[in-house]
Amino acid sequence: MTEPPLHEDVAHLAFLLGTWTGEGEGVYPTTEPFRYGEEVRFFQAGKPFIAYTQRTWHLDDRRPLHAEMGYWRPDGRTGIELVLAHPTGIVEVEEGSLDGQTIETGSVVVGRSSTAKEVTRLERTIAVDGDVMRYGAAHGRRRATAPAAPDRAAGARRRLRGWPTGSVDGEIPVALLDRAPA
Numbered sequence: 001m002t003e004p005p006l007h008e009d010v011a012h013l014a015f016l017l018g019t020w021t022g023e024g025e026g027v028y029p030t031t032e033p034f035r036y037g038e039e040v041r042f043f044q045a046g047k048p049f050i051a052y053t054q055r056t057w058h059l060d061d062r063r064p065l066h067a068e069m070g071y072w073r074p075d076g077r078t079g080i081e082l083v084l085a086h087p088t089g090i091v092e093v094e095e096g097s098l099d100g101q102t103i104e105t106g107s108v109v110v111g112r113s114s115t116a117k118e119v120t121r122l123e124r125t126i127a128v129d130g131d132v133m134r135y136g137a138a139h140g141r142r143r144a145t146a147p148a149a150p151d152r153a154a155g156a157r158r159r160l161r162g163w164p165t166g167s168v169d170g171e172i173p174v175a176l177l178d179r180a181p182a
């Protein structure tokens, strides 16, 4: 089946489209920092949203780690919404802004199933520079005291240790992904 044309409402989000792969590092108070592999896919169906899947795996034995699926929805040209489901019993709605090819969002809703672990706040930053995507997420049990933000002065292929800078009292996975050839 041929792909339908991109909906005009998401034309300015076309820079996200594709499959991105790379590696990241997670920092969490209860574990040693760990490195992981990641694949992220942004795709479209001719509708006014961008569909999204993510999966990660341990680099030592390739065992699955975190995964998530959802939709990115434009709010005009500079606003953006994210609705997302996690296999860990968490659903979330994030809202934020788009500045060029940098997206920053924070949660406005976090829902948890009865067995889900306590997560009350999430923040994300995605910055695309050509075929390189820098990605960061932070979560915690309380509101972050500083926004997660990319180091805009950094070179596109710089490793992301220490980024984002948001101080959320949870894990802060950050990754550097390359767009896979079409």
Ligand code: HEM
Binding pocket: 024, 026, 028, 030, 031, 034, 036, 038, 056, 065, 066, 086, 090, 117, 118, 119, 122, 137, 139, 171, 173, 174
């Ligand atoms: C690239 C993305 C992510 C990776 C690679 C990742 C990986 C991990 C790993 C390795 C652990 C520790 C071992 C374990 O419990 O399995 C962990 C714990 C955890 N992660 Fe993530 N994670 C990611 C994103 C997220 C996100 C977005 C959330 C929130 C929705 C989240 C919520 C949690 C929670 C609640 C724990 C358990 C903490 C505890 O046991 O107290 N993670 N994650």
